[in-house]
Amino acid sequence: MRSLTNVSPEQSQGLGRIDRSLDHASGQTVSGSGFAETLGGALQKVDQMQTAADVQAEKVAMGGGNLHEMSLALEKADVSMRLAMKVRNKLVEAYQEIMRMSV
Template sequence: MSGVSGIGGAGSVEQIISLRQQIIDRSSLLKEIHQAKAAEGTAPAEPAGGGFADTLKSALDGVNATQTKASELSAGYERGEVTDIASVMLARQEAGVAFEATLQVRNKLLSAYQDIMRMGV
C-alpha cells in the first residue's frame, strides 16, 4: 500500500479515495474472516498485511511527506529558488487536503472509541 505521497493534485485525491476503499475492503475481509473463525470456534488469526496499525502509520507517513514537500517548495519560493507558483500552491493544497482527510479519520476513530467505551458489557 503506497499511502498518500507525491505531488499531483487530482491524483492525490484519487489516492486518498483509493486508500479509503482499501481500508473498507480490508475491514470487510477481516469481518468475514472473523465470522468464519467464530463459526469454527477458533480465534481469528493476525492479518497477513501487517494490520490496521501499519496501514495507519504508512498513511500518516505519507501525509507527513506531503506536508514536508509543500513546506520545502514554499521555502524555496520565498528564497527565489522556485519560480513556478502553481506547483507551490498545488503542493500546499494537496498537503491541506491530506491533513483534512487525516483529521476526519482521527475524528471517526475517536468517535468509534467513545461509542465502544459507552457500551454496556
C-alpha cells in the same frame, strides 16, 4: 445512521481497506498490513506532503521555485491534513461508541 453520499475519492480508498478488514474478520484470508501499519503509513504520507510543501515554499521565498508547484504542494498538504483530521475524529467517535457499549 449517516448517509455516505459525500464520500471523496481518498475516503473511498480507505473504505476498500475497511472492506478487506471486514473480510478478514469474517474468516476469509486477506494478505496485507494491519490497521496500525496502514494508519502509520498514511500519517507518514501526510508528513511527507507537509514537508514537500514547506520545501516548495522555501524555494519560492528564495526566488528559485515555481509558484504553481508550490500552490499544488500546499493544496495537497492541506487536503491530506484535513482528511487525516476527519479520520482521527471518526476513530475517536468509534472508540467512544465502543466505550459506551454495555458488556
